[in-house]
Amino acid sequence: MKKRRVVITGLGIIAPNAHGIENFEQALRNGISGIRYIPHLEELKFGCRVGGIPENLEHISEKYFTADALLAMNESMRYAGIAAVDAWKDAGFEVPEHDDDRVNWDAGAVVGTGIGGADTLGIIIPKVNDGKTRRLGSAIVEQTMSSSVSAKLSGIFALGNQVTTNSSACSTGTEAIILGYERIAAGKAERMLCGGAEGSSVYAWSGFDAMRVLNTDKNDTPEKASRPMSATAGGFIPGAGAGVLLLESLESAEKRGARIYAEILGGAVNSGGQRNGGSMSAPNSTGVQKCIRMALDDAGIQAQNVDAINGHLTATMADPLEVKNWAEAFRCTPENFPYINSTKSLIGHCLGAAGGVECVASALQIYKQFVHGSLNCEDLHEKILPYSRSIVQKTIDKPIKYLAKASFGFGDVNSCIVMKNFEF
Amino acid sequence: MEEKQVKQKVLDILKPYVREPEDLANATDETDILNDLKVNSSRLVDIILAIEDEFDIEVSDDEADDVMTVGDVIKLITGKI
Numbered sequence: 112m113k114k115r116r117v118v119i120t121g122l123g124i125i126a127p128n129a130h131g132i133e134n135f136e137q138a139l140r141n142g143i144s145g146i147r148y149i150p151h152l153e154e155l156k157f158g159c160r161v162g163g164i165p166e167n168l169e170h171i172s173e174k175y176f177t178a179d180a181l182l183a184m185n186e187s188m189r190y191a192g193i194a195a196v197d198a199w200k201d202a203g204f205e206v207p208e209h210d211d212d213r214v215n216w217d218a219g220a221v222v223g224t225g226i227g228g229a230d231t232l233g234i235i236i237p238k239v240n241d242g243k244t245r246r247l248g249s250a251i252v253e254q255t256m257s258s259s260v261s262a263k264l265s266g267i268f269a270l271g272n273q274v275t276t277n278s279s280a281c282s283t284g285t286e287a288i289i290l291g292y293e294r295i296a297a298g299k300a301e302r303m304l305c306g307g308a309e310g311s312s313v314y315a316w317s318g319f320d321a322m323r324v325l326n327t328d329k330n331d332t333p334e335k336a337s338r339p340m341s342a343t344a345g346g347f348i349p350g351a352g353a354g355v356l357l358l359e360s361l362e363s364a365e366k367r368g369a370r371i372y373a374e375i376l377g378g379a380v381n382s383g384g385q386r387n388g389g390s391m392s393a394p395n396s397t398g399v400q401k402c403i404r405m406a407l408d409d410a411g412i413q414a415q416n417v418d419a420i421n422g423h424l425t426a427t428m429a430d431p432l433e434v435k436n437w438a439e440a441f442r443c444t445p446e447n448f449p450y451i452n453s454t455k456s457l458i459g460h461c462l463g464a465a466g467g468v469e470c471v472a473s474a475l476q477i478y479k480q481f482v483h484g485s486l487n488c489e490d491l492h493e494k495i496l497p498y499s500r501s502i503v504q505k506t507i508d509k510p511i512k513y514l515a516k517a518s519f520g521f522g523d524v525n526s527c528i529v530m531k532n533f534e535f
Numbered sequence: 536m537e538e539k540q541v542k543q544k545v546l547d548i549l550k551p552y553v554r555e556p557e558d559l560a561n562a563t564d565e566t567d568i569l570n571d572l573k574v575n576s577s578r579l580v581d582i583i584l585a586i587e588d589e590f591d592i593e594v595s596d597d598e599a600d601d602v603m604t605v606g607d608v609i610k611l612i613t614g615k616i
Contacts, residue, residue: 209554250577
């Protein structure tokens with residue numbers, strides 16, 4: 112069966128360095144870092160004491176949701192809700208009144224999270240341990256079920272199609288977008304809100320700090336702490352927020368004259384099976400390369416057509432391997448390697464939200480025809496050095512027809528998506 | 536504590552759970568918490584917890600089940616303080 116064409120008609124973002132599409136574009140273009148010193152991490156004796164947390168969440172939340180709703184919305188749910196409302200409105204739709212009983216059967220949501228409700232678990236555990244289960248209140252389940260970040264959206268937009276949450280560690284957000292794209296392409300939905308959301312809970316971040324995979328060397332200079340592709344990378348910086356895209360069938364978008372940010376040409380998800388060097392926390396390179404090639408095949412384009420890559424690039428020792436995997440999957444040399452950048456250099460690693468946030472950045476770059484600079488890689492890792500002409504350190508305005516974006520996650524899971532500028 | 540004071544405290548507790556503020560402003564003893572104030576039924580648990588904290592009382596599940604109106608809440612509280 113011929114698949115239907117799918118386009119991006121709305122974008123919503125709440126990131127450590129900006130809330131809202133216009134602000135986010137400016138932050139990307141101007142290299143604005145969202146990494147700040149977090150006193151609470153020092154109080155708790157974390158090795159890493161910096162992070163990327165969206166600012167003014169309380170104030171922003173009050174503009175989006177009623178007091179009643181906010182009583183049962185933890186941090187990740189608020190991020191998901193804010194980004195989804197922004198994406199929905201950005202696409203030209205109105206948020207329905209709560210007492211309007213019409214259900215939108217053609218619209219759904221796939222919004223994922225990695226460790227979504229960890230902040231709420233932090234409230235539950237001491238109370239339960241103290242024998243105070245009856246005093247937990249009514250709003251615990253809806254904030255700790257994995258699907259909390261998508262379930263809330265169903266009520267806000269009266270969604271009647273599939274509403275679900277996927278979870279595949281740091282591959283989550285990109286995977287969510289691919290799942291939504293496939294659903295629309297298969298004719299099972301007209302519109303899907305897709306992306307990822309992640310809170311900033313110390314209970315979620317602590318495990319990474321204990322693993323020694325966070326950078327502890329730049330606590331005094333937060334904006335220099337997230338260093339993808341750098342010789343002095345030293346680990347990732349934890350981040351939080353949400354990025355949500357409104358995907359729509361081309362037919363529906365054209366019928367209503369919607370603005371089109373980009374077309375999603377294809378995508379793929381797979382796992383490396385934790386073999387051949389792959390493990391719970393490391394990728395099987397064969398799996399990564401296969402995923403990238405499958406995405407190109409699904410998109411129906413050749414690797415040499417790709418103008419830019421938005422990498423996973425977290426600032427761990429996996430960065431050189433990732434660049435090598437892109438080159439091998441593309442069967443290209445450093446001389447003909449496309450532009451590549453890392454949005455995490457500006458905002459840290461938003462875990463389950465990373466793919467959502469970075470796909471918003473990717474769609475913006477295609478629509479506005481620029482490649483944002485990667486911060487803190489002036490001292491490129493020696494194994495990345497041969498690719499230096501492709502690594503964008505300062506934002507450039509360039510025609511970008513095709514962009515590939517990938518995310519990889521614990522569990523040896525991979526996702527790759529190919530977007531195309533709709534005007535070319 | 537006078538019944539008037541109890542009522543004001545109850546209305547303050549109900550405030551974040553009520554969709555339309557004017558419904559609360561016009562509330563009488565006969566106002567039904569779920570139907571008239573349109574409070575989400577699962578939030579009654581939280582309202583009872585807030586009442587227990589505010590008035591330093593304990594409310595059993597059976598007692599909570601009998602609460603329908605603003606007047607029921609006031610009667611329940613004044614019977615315990």
